[in-house]
Amino acid sequence: MDRVNAVAFSPDGQVVASASDDCTVMLWDSKTGAGLSTLEGHTSSVKAVAFSPDGQVVASASYDRTVRLWNSKTGAGLSTLEGHTNWVKTVAFSPDGQVVASASDDHTVRLWDSKTGAGLSTLEGHTRSVNALAFSPDGQVVASASYDRTVRLWDSKTDASLSTLEGHTNWVKTVPLSPDGQVVASASYDRTVRLWGSKTGAGLSTLEGHTRLVNAIAFSPDGQVVASASDDRTVMLWDSKTGAGLSTLEGHTDWVKAIAFSPDSQVVASASDDCTVRLWASKTGAGLSTLEGHTDSVNAIAFSPDGQAMISASDDCTVMLWDSKTGVGLSTLKDHTGPVNAVAFSPDGQVVASASDDRTVMLWDSKTGAGLSTLEGHTDS
Numbered sequence: 001m002d003r004v005n006a007v008a009f010s011p012d013g014q015v016v017a018s019a020s021d022d023c024t025v026m027l028w029d030s031k032t033g034a035g036l037s038t039l040e041g042h043t044s045s046v047k048a049v050a051f052s053p054d055g056q057v058v059a060s061a062s063y064d065r066t067v068r069l070w071n072s073k074t075g076a077g078l079s080t081l082e083g084h085t086n087w088v089k090t091v092a093f094s095p096d097g098q099v100v101a102s103a104s105d106d107h108t109v110r111l112w113d114s115k116t117g118a119g120l121s122t123l124e125g126h127t128r129s130v131n132a133l134a135f136s137p138d139g140q141v142v143a144s145a146s147y148d149r150t151v152r153l154w155d156s157k158t159d160a161s162l163s164t165l166e167g168h169t170n171w172v173k174t175v176p177l178s179p180d181g182q183v184v185a186s187a188s189y190d191r192t193v194r195l196w197g198s199k200t201g202a203g204l205s206t207l208e209g210h211t212r213l214v215n216a217i218a219f220s221p222d223g224q225v226v227a228s229a230s231d232d233r234t235v236m237l238w239d240s241k242t243g244a245g246l247s248t249l250e251g252h253t254d255w256v257k258a259i260a261f262s263p264d265s266q267v268v269a270s271a272s273d274d275c276t277v278r279l280w281a282s283k284t285g286a287g288l289s290t291l292e293g294h295t296d297s298v299n300a301i302a303f304s305p306d307g308q309a310m311i312s313a314s315d316d317c318t319v320m321l322w323d324s325k326t327g328v329g330l331s332t333l334k335d336h337t338g339p340v341n342a343v344a345f346s347p348d349g350q351v352v353a354s355a356s357d358d359r360t361v362m363l364w365d366s367k368t369g370a371g372l373s374t375l376e377g378h379t380d381s
Contacts, residue, residue: 004355004378005047006342010055013346015072016353017058018361019046020378025060025068026361027075030351033363033373037075041068048090052097057114059100061091067102067110069117079117083110090132094139099156101142103130109144111156121159125152132174136181141198143184145175151186151194153201163201167194174216179223183240187214193228195243205243209236215257220265225282227268229256235270235278237285247285251278258300262307262324269310269324271298277312279327289327293320300342304349309366311352313340319354319362321369331369335362 006019009030016028025039025046044064051058051072058070067081067088086105093100093114100112109123109130128147135142135156142154151165151172170190177184177198184196193207193214212231219226219240226238235249235256254273261268267288268280277291277298296315303310303324310322319333319340338357345352345366352364361375 003338003341003357004359004361005045006049007344007353007355007361008049008051009344009346009353010051010072011053011347012055013348013351015055016361016363016375017049017051018355018375018378019049019060020359021045022359022378023062024378025049025058025070026375026377027058027072028361028375030346030353030363033375035375035377038377039068039070039075039077041077041080042066050091050093052093052114053095054097059091059093061088061102063087065104067091067100067112069100069114081110081112081117081119083119083122084108089130092133092135094135094156095137096139099139101133101135103133103144105129107146109133109142109154111142111159123152123154123159123161125161125164126150131172134175134177136177136198137179138181141181143175143177143198145172145186147171149188151175151184151196153184153198165194165196165201165203167203167206168192173214176217176219178219178240179221185217185219185226187217187228189213191230193217193226193238195226195240207236207238207243207245209245209248210234215255216259218259218261220261220282221263222265224265227259227261229259229270231255233272235259235268235280237268237282249278249280249285249287251287251290252276257298260301260303262303263305264307267324269301269303271301271312273297275314277301277310277322279324291320291322291327291329293329293332294318299340302343302345304345304366305347306349311343311345313343313354315339317356319343319352319364321352321366333362333364333369333371335371335374336360
C-alpha cells in the first residue's frame with residue numbers, strides 16, 4: 001500500500017499539501033476538505049513537499065530524480081527541475097522564497113531559481129548521499145548533511161563551498177541551524193551531536209553522552225538549548241553556547257524517535273517506541289508528564305502555535321490530542337486505518353492534519369477533536 005509521506009500547511013493555513021508514494025501531490029482546502037488539485041507528473045514516490053514563504057508555489061521532491069514546482073492556487077505545473085541523477089530526498093525554499101534547494105542520493109545539493117526553474121548551481125563535494133539540508137535564517141548559507149560523515153556549508157549566493165565540517169565517524173542524519181543562524185548542529189549515527197560556527201565552520205563542541213545513534217535534534221526557539229533524542233532511550237539537553245550537558249532525561253523504555261520544544265522554549269516533548277510521549281522542563285530536566293494512551297510506537301509530535309496543546313501520531317493508527325500544561329488526554333482521533341506518519345497544526349492552531357499509510361490525510365478540529373474531513377484521492381501506484 002502506498003503511504004502518504006509528508007503533509008504541509010500553506011503559510012496562511014488555507015491549503016494542505018500531501019505527498020505520496022502514488023507519485024502525486026494533492027492540494028486540499030483546509031477549511032472544507034475539498035480537493036483542489038491533483039499534481040501529476042512525477043513517475044516515482046514523492047517524499048517531500050514544501051510551500052514557498054509567500055504560499056504561491058509548492059515544491060515536491062521525488063525518487064524520479066526531479067523536483068517539480070507547482071502553482072498552489074491553480075495546481076498548474078510551473079517547472080520540472082531536472083539534473084539530479086539519483087533519488088531526491090528533500091527540498092527547501094530560501095527564507096526570501098527566491099531559491100529552492102534539493103538534496104539527492106547523487107551526492108549533490110542543487111540550487112534552483114524558484115521563479116523560472118532555472119538551475120543556479122550544483123554544490124559538489126559530498127561523496128555519498130545527502131540526507132538533509134537547511135538554509136540559515138538570513139538565507140546566506142546552506143548546510144547539508146551526508147552519509148559521507150560530513151556537514152558542508154555553502155554560500156547560497158556565490159555557490160562557494162565555505163567549510164567542510166569533519167569529525168563525525170558515521171552517517172550524519174540531520175543538520176538544523178540555531179534561530180539566530182550562528183550555530184549549526186549535526187546529529188550522527190556515531191552517537192554524538194556536534195555544534196559548529198556557521199560563519200567560520202569551526203567546531204564549537206562535541207556533545208557526547210548518548211550510547212546509541214542519535215535520531216533527532218532540535219534547538220529551543222530562544223536558541224539557548226539543544227535537545228537530542230537517541231536509540232539509547234534518553235533525551236539529552238545541552239547548552240547551545242558552551243556545549244555543556246544540562247540534563248539527561250531518563251524514563252522512556254524504548255528508542256526515542258522525535259522531539260519538539262514548546263513555542264516558549266519551556267517544555268521539551270519526546271516521542272518513543274515505548275508508546276508514550278513525555279514532557280520535560282527544559283531548564284531543569286524535570287519530568288512533567290507521561291502521556292499514555294497509544295498502543296504502538298509514536299512517530300511524530302507537534303505543539304500548537306500557542307503552546308497549549310500537543311498532538312502525537314502513532315503506528316496504532318491514531319492521533320492523540322493532549323493538554324500540554326497538564327498532560328491530560330483531550331481526544332483520541334481514530335479514523336485512520338494505517339500507521340500515522342506525520343502531523344501538523346495549521347498556523348492559527350485551529351486545525352490538525354495527519355498523514356497515514358492508509359493513503360489519506362485527515363483534518364481535525366484541534367479544540368474538540370472532531371473529524372472535519374478525510375482527504376481521499378491518493379491511490380496505489
